[in-house]
Amino acid sequence: MGARIPPSSEDIQIIEGEEQTIYEYRNNGILLMIKVVPKNKKRRPYYMVPADGSAHYTSLEQHKKLYPQWVIVEW
Numbered sequence: 001m002g003a004r005i006p007p008s009s010e011d012i013q014i015i016e017g018e019e020q021t022i023y024e025y026r027n028n029g030i031l032l033m034i035k036v037v038p039k040n041k042k043r044r045p046y047y048m049v050p051a052d053g054s055a056h057y058t059s060l061e062q063h064k065k066l067y068p069q070w071v072i073v074e075w
Contacts, residue, residue: 046070
């Protein structure tokens with residue numbers, strides 16, 4: 001099994017806002033993941049995921065609704 005190659009900076013679009021920073025992760029132009037990082041340190045970062053629970057390998061731009069999802073535990 002080969003080593004995993006990290007995505008290049010061209011695959012990640014960073015959008016700075018007043019209250020949050022949004023990271024859009026793309027592969028071959030397909031939007032795969034959206035991470036939202038609030039500037040208020042009391043709020044946790046979250047990911048926008050399809051409301052219908054479909055797989056993440058399809059473009060998020062094709063979904064009508066996205067809901068926030070938080071990471072509860074990491075190790």
